[in-house]
Amino acid sequence: MSDLTAEIVHATAQHLLIVGAAMLVATSAGIPIGIACIRNPRSGRVVLRVIDMIQTIPSLALFGFLIPLPLIGGIGIRTAIVALILYSLLPVVRNTVTGIAGVDPLIREAATALGMTERQRLVRIDLPLALPSIFGGIRIATVIAIGVATIAAAVGGGGLGTLIFRGVAMVDSTRILAGALPAAALAVAADLLFGALERLAARRLGV
């Protein structure tokens, strides 16, 4: 049993690493992409549509598509992270766009009238006011990524999915649960954490 415990700990750590790395990239790319979408609404709509379409690819198929690709593909943890980044982009980008678009136009106008440049308004007004929405996007993306990451084991990505796949193959529900329960717990924890950040940011804005 202690063998299984060690395995769970190892797989959980690996799971966190994959999801964490993917979220780091998805967030640091997704927020600027969202800002760019707001600034150029026409090409922004195209970008959102493309990101939307990526989301509709079944996750197992996406992993499969990535395997033959050079540099970002192959078997292993890298492919897993790339796939998760692609999945996580949509909620982050979309919520950044919605958050900024939702800023009261009168407040934006006041900022302009007071003499802020576009960049100053973005940093001092738009982004802080969009923060609850952006945190909401990160929350949704993280919860999805934790779930999808279990499938990464199919392409040798490691993580908690390894236990689940092995459990399925061995028809061993203890093993399946050993992978599934920590994954579920991680998802709930992420949901609570980012939900709290979201509420904190919203409360500061009085909404």
Added chain:
Amino acid sequence: MIGSNGDDIVRDISLRIDPGQSVAVIGRSGAGKTTLLRLLNGLAEPRSGTVVIDGIPLRGSGLAERRRSIGTILQAPALFPHRTVFENVATVPRLLGWPDERIRRASEELLERLDIPFARFAGRFPRSLSGGEQQRVGIARAMVAAPPLLLCDEPFSALDPIVRRDLQDAFVALRDGGNVTLLFVTHDVAEALRVAQRIVLIEDGAIVADLPAGDFVRSAHPLIRRFLDAARIPEAS
């Protein structure tokens, strides 16, 4: 001088305001008052014609920087909800790079004069303020860096009559304290006469009358009479 024609909302407007003068622009809803004001701080661009402030046309690059010396007070105070009262008021001075001590001193002094005790209000967020208090903070935010030109778009129209009167008085006192050029848009003739020495009446996007306040109340112009009658200001003999 403002010249603008071919525009759907205002057209053939030609207006010259001397430094230090206070001008009220009155007109019915939809007459083009707000558009005129938006042209003056570059929030709207004239399709043709130019806005010239201090001899320099208002357009293109450097607009954001120039707006820092144009105080704009709008009907909705539109305070930044994520910033405290002090941070809101400090907006323009920070953009101008004033030292902290000077920002604090100027903010405190102006807020106190607007009846917003600094010690009690500085750290509060806008949502905890009443409508009148918010508009006072909005006025302070627009005026703290002592802009030589002040544009107001019905700043008091959403307030109850008593608060409104108080704020008009405080505003006039502030205006008189500095050498400010004022353009004040309102649909309220009594308010126009209280804040300005010159009244410009616009209707359907064009100037109908442009008179010193004294002549305005004596005018027999039918539209002016209708405004004055509606405000129950009897014809001066």
